[in-house]
Amino acid sequence: MAQTRNRPQREQPSSSIDYDVLPSSQTSATTGQRTTLTVSDPPLRDRPAQEDANNPYLMSTGDHPGVILASPPLTDTNFQQWAHDFNLYVGAKNKTGFLTGTIPQPSSDHHLFDSWSRCNQMVMSWIIHSVSPEIKSSIIYLDSAVAMWTELNTRFNQGNGPRIFDLRTSLISFQQGDDSVSAYFTKLKAIWDKINELRQRTPCTCAAANDSLKLQNL
Structure with missing residues (x-):
C-alpha cells in the first residue's frame, strides 16, 4: 500500500497592510477572516509665502489682464456706481492696496520688486479694460495703478x-x-x-x- 507523503503547506500571504492610522476593516473573500487596513494621511507641509491666500502678491489662475471687473464701463456720468463695483471686485482679489497706495512700490533691488510690478500692471490693466475708450486714452500712459485711481477720483468725483x-x-x-x-x-x-x-x-x-x-x- 503506497504511503501518503505529507506535502508541506504553503504559507498564506499576510493580508495585513500596516501604514499608520485610520484603521478600517474588510473581510477576505478567500479566508473569511477580518483584515485590518490602515491608511495614513500625507504629512503636513508648510505652504510657501507665494501660496498664502492672504498674500496680496498672490495671483490666481483666474487673474489675467483682459478681465473686465466693472460693467458697464466708466463714463462721465456713472463714477460712483462704477467705483463701488470696481472696489468690490479688486477687494475680493486682495489687491485694494495697489489702488490706495498702501502697498507702496519697493526699491528696484528689493526681492518683492518683481512681484509688486506684476500685480501693479495687472491692476492697471483691469482699470484700462473697465473704462470707456475716451477715458482710457487719457490714463493709459500713467505708470501705476494708484496714479490712475487718483486721476479718476480727482476728475469724476467732483461736481455732483x-x-x-x-x-x-x-x-x-x-x-x-x-x-x-x-x-x-x-x-x-x-x-x-x-x-x-x-x-x-x-x-x-x-x-x-x-x-x-x-x-x-x-
Whole structure:
C-alpha cells in the first residue's frame, strides 16, 4: 500500500497592510477572516509665502489682464456706481492696496520688486479694460495703478451738484405706472441711494448732529 507523503503547506500571504492610522476593516473573500487596513494621511507641509491666500502678491489662475471687473464701463456720468463695483471686485482679489497706495512700490533691488510690478500692471490693466475708450486714452500712459485711481477720483468725483439735481427732478415725475408696489419701491430706493452716494459727507460731532442721528434711528 503506497504511503501518503505529507506535502508541506504553503504559507498564506499576510493580508495585513500596516501604514499608520485610520484603521478600517474588510473581510477576505478567500479566508473569511477580518483584515485590518490602515491608511495614513500625507504629512503636513508648510505652504510657501507665494501660496498664502492672504498674500496680496498672490495671483490666481483666474487673474489675467483682459478681465473686465466693472460693467458697464466708466463714463462721465456713472463714477460712483462704477467705483463701488470696481472696489468690490479688486477687494475680493486682495489687491485694494495697489489702488490706495498702501502697498507702496519697493526699491528696484528689493526681492518683492518683481512681484509688486506684476500685480501693479495687472491692476492697471483691469482699470484700462473697465473704462470707456475716451477715458482710457487719457490714463493709459500713467505708470501705476494708484496714479490712475487718483486721476479718476480727482476728475469724476467732483461736481455732483448737477447730477443730484437731475435725480431729484426725476423723483418729482416718477410714477408707479404698471409696476407692482415692490418694483416701484425698488426703483424709488435706487434713485435715493444714488443721491446719497453723490452727496458729499462732512463729518460732524456736535450735539445737534447726535440729536439728529437719534431721530433718524427712531
